[in-house]
Every structure is written in structure tokens, then in C-alpha cells.
Amino acid sequence: MASNDDTEQSGRPDDRLAELVAITGELVEQTRAHHVRAAAREKVIDNLHEEVQRLRVGEQALLLRPLVVDLQTLRNDLLRQARTVPEQLSARQAADLLESFALSVEQTLERCGCTPVRPEPGTPFSARDHRAVKVVAAASAEEDSTIAEVVADGYHDANLGRVTSPARVHVRKWPGAAAEDPPERAGNGATQQEKGEEGV
Incomplete structure (x- = not known):
């Protein structure tokens, strides 16, 4: 009887060790799966962030487009007037010319509220x-x-x-x-x- 008890007691540590190994293996697998899911979430977040940035750039370009067009028109008008300014330009004519450009800028500002x-x-x-x-x-x-x-x-x-x-x-x-x-x-x-x- 004593020998049987000794055999059972000597087998118990092995069973416990096997149980610990199994639990440790499960924890390792759970940790690995958690890291995989976390990496997938981070990738989704990065993709969403990039998409938001692209949308913001597109919205800014869309909002600024009318202003850009007005500035392009004003620049072309200034260059055209610079090439066609008469040699004998009176002060009154110069003032009228500058006021016309100021009016163009005013209309651009009004479109921006x-x-x-x-x-x-x-x-x-x-x-x-x-x-x-x-x-x-x-x-x-x-x-x-x-x-x-x-x-x-x-x-x-x-x-x-x-x-x-x-x-x-x-x-x-x-x-x-x-x-x-x-x-x-x-x-x-x-x-x-x-x-x-x-x-x-």
C-alpha cells in the first residue's frame, strides 16, 4: 500500500506541470491573437486617418477654388493693363485704374462673406x-x-x-x-x- 501511495504522489507533480504548460500555452496563444487583432485595428485606424487627410485637402481646395480663380483673373488684368498703359497717363486715369482693381478685390471678398x-x-x-x-x-x-x-x-x-x-x-x-x-x-x-x- 505504501508503494502505491508513493507512486500516486510522485505522479502528481507531473500532472501539475502538464497543466501549467497547457495553461501557459493557452495564454501565449491568446496574447498572440490579441497582438494580431491590435495590429489589424491600428492598420484600419491608419487607413481612416489617411482618408480623412485626403478629404480635408480636397475640401480646402474646393473652398479656395473661387478665390484662386479670382486671383488668377486679377493677375491677368494687372499684366494686361501693365502692357497697355499709355505713356501720357494722367493722375485721374491712374486713380480710376487702381480703383477698378480695388473693386475687383472687393467683389472677391464679398464672395467670401x-x-x-x-x-x-x-x-x-x-x-x-x-x-x-x-x-x-x-x-x-x-x-x-x-x-x-x-x-x-x-x-x-x-x-x-x-x-x-x-x-x-x-x-x-x-x-x-x-x-x-x-x-x-x-x-x-x-x-x-x-x-x-x-x-x-
């Missing part, structure tokens, strides 16, 4: 829509903070619904406006002075 904004002299200055590049003296208090001259147009984006490039203007300033303090400000100054005297 951007329209020029040119404020009228005398209208109130707005820090949101205008950029003051120079301050000039006002003839009266009524002209204070009004536009004296427009140096460059601004531009309004129809898609955003706001001015994206402020108009550059000269602003009138009444000299007396800065010297006269509002009553509230004067009162606050007196209060601060009284507080200073009390502290002394």
Missing part, C-alpha cells in the same frame, strides 16, 4: 468698429469723439456677424473735455483729500 465698411466722417467713434490712428482737435464740444477722416476701410465678416478688421480713422477731441472733471470725480477727490487731512 467679407464686406468693406467705411464709416462716414462726423459719425461717433466706436472702439469696437474703429481704430484711432491719430487724434485731431475738434472745432466744438459737439465734435468730440467723432471721426474726422477715414484712413483705411474696415471689414465685416457676414459669417461671424461682426467687424473683424476695424477701420483706421482720425478722431476729433475737444480740448476742454479732458480738463473738465465730472462732479462725481471732483467729489471723490475732495473726499480723499479730507481723509488725508484727518490722517495727519
Whole structure:
């Protein structure tokens, strides 16, 4: 009986070893299969990324196509005018020629949803829509903070619904406006002075 028990006990480690080998083999196969699936997923993701990039490039080209065509037309017009400019070109003719090219660019901008904004002299200055590049003296208090001259147009984006490039203007300033303090400000100054005297 003792010899049979010894035989059974001596066989148990071999069975356990075989079981461990089988489990290890299954884990190895599962790991290999997992790596194969992961590699396949990465390949699909790479293919999708490349497809998205191609679509983006195509969309950009499609969106920019009208602008490119307008620029090509403008370039051809400039070259044609350069070859046909008369020797005796008056200032008025040169100004009309440049304004015609500016109109062509304006039409291109409008097709992109951007329209020029040119404020009228005398209208109130707005820090949101205008950029003051120079301050000039006002003839009266009524002209204070009004536009004296427009140096460059601004531009309004129809898609955003706001001015994206402020108009550059000269602003009138009444000299007396800065010297006269509002009553509230004067009162606050007196209060601060009284507080200073009390502290002394």
C-alpha cells in the first residue's frame, strides 16, 4: 500500500506541470491573437486617418477654388493693363485704374462673406468698429469723439456677424473735455483729500 501511495504522489507533480504548460500555452496563444487583432485595428485606424487627410485637402481646395480663380483673373488684368498703359497717363486715369482693381478685390471678398465698411466722417467713434490712428482737435464740444477722416476701410465678416478688421480713422477731441472733471470725480477727490487731512 505504501508503494502505491508513493507512486500516486510522485505522479502528481507531473500532472501539475502538464497543466501549467497547457495553461501557459493557452495564454501565449491568446496574447498572440490579441497582438494580431491590435495590429489589424491600428492598420484600419491608419487607413481612416489617411482618408480623412485626403478629404480635408480636397475640401480646402474646393473652398479656395473661387478665390484662386479670382486671383488668377486679377493677375491677368494687372499684366494686361501693365502692357497697355499709355505713356501720357494722367493722375485721374491712374486713380480710376487702381480703383477698378480695388473693386475687383472687393467683389472677391464679398464672395467670401467679407464686406468693406467705411464709416462716414462726423459719425461717433466706436472702439469696437474703429481704430484711432491719430487724434485731431475738434472745432466744438459737439465734435468730440467723432471721426474726422477715414484712413483705411474696415471689414465685416457676414459669417461671424461682426467687424473683424476695424477701420483706421482720425478722431476729433475737444480740448476742454479732458480738463473738465465730472462732479462725481471732483467729489471723490475732495473726499480723499479730507481723509488725508484727518490722517495727519
